[in-house]
Amino acid sequence: MLAKTRRLIPGLLPVHFRPIGVAALALLIGACSTMRATSDYDRSANFSQYKTYAWMPRQHTEVGSAVIVRRAREAIDWELHRKGFTLAQDPNTADFVADFRIAAQKRVDVESRPIMYRQPWHWGRWYYGSPVYVRRFQEGTIAVDIFDGHTHEAVWSGQVRKQLSESDLEQPGPALHKAVAAVLAQFPPA
Numbered sequence: 001m002l003a004k005t006r007r008l009i010p011g012l013l014p015v016h017f018r019p020i021g022v023a024a025l026a027l028l029i030g031a032c033s034t035m036r037a038t039s040d041y042d043r044s045a046n047f048s049q050y051k052t053y054a055w056m057p058r059q060h061t062e063v064g065s066a067v068i069v070r071r072a073r074e075a076i077d078w079e080l081h082r083k084g085f086t087l088a089q090d091p092n093t094a095d096f097v098a099d100f101r102i103a104a105q106k107r108v109d110v111e112s113r114p115i116m117y118r119q120p121w122h123w124g125r126w127y128y129g130s131p132v133y134v135r136r137f138q139e140g141t142i143a144v145d146i147f148d149g150h151t152h153e154a155v156w157s158g159q160v161r162k163q164l165s166e167s168d169l170e171q172p173g174p175a176l177h178k179a180v181a182a183v184l185a186q187f188p189p190a
Contacts, residue, residue, distance in 0.1 A: 039158035039186040047188035054091035056099035075180035094149040101143045109135045138164045158183040
């Protein structure tokens, strides 16, 4: 089958085709663009009683862009509405209060791996030395916090992190909506 494929598409497959290497490369490429969402919650909270919500009354001065703050709030409103929650007319009567934080920071990943030395007559042995790989990128984070409207205690917190691409930085709206959907997919907890 491999020889037949090589004849059909010459040069497509290398001489030493290793499916594990291709799978690892695909996983690495996929991992660079995925979002990592995590959450934690108060196990004693009764989330089934939550029907209405309000916003924490505060300014998001740490973000630096009023447009980004507005887009984040709209995305959270959209996801909460989609889940059946209603924005309370009177914030004092809301079942829960929502807040969020947004951050972007420059990151550097440094990795060192030993070099494999190969010769045709055996599989390989370790070579003395290790190259260092440095990767610089910008990582975005959005965290959503939920507080009980009556006790004012934190009951749920979720965040998502993503390596920001050029298109994310040029047009942050779609990436922000995807990030909010990813983090709120875990709210309310099952």
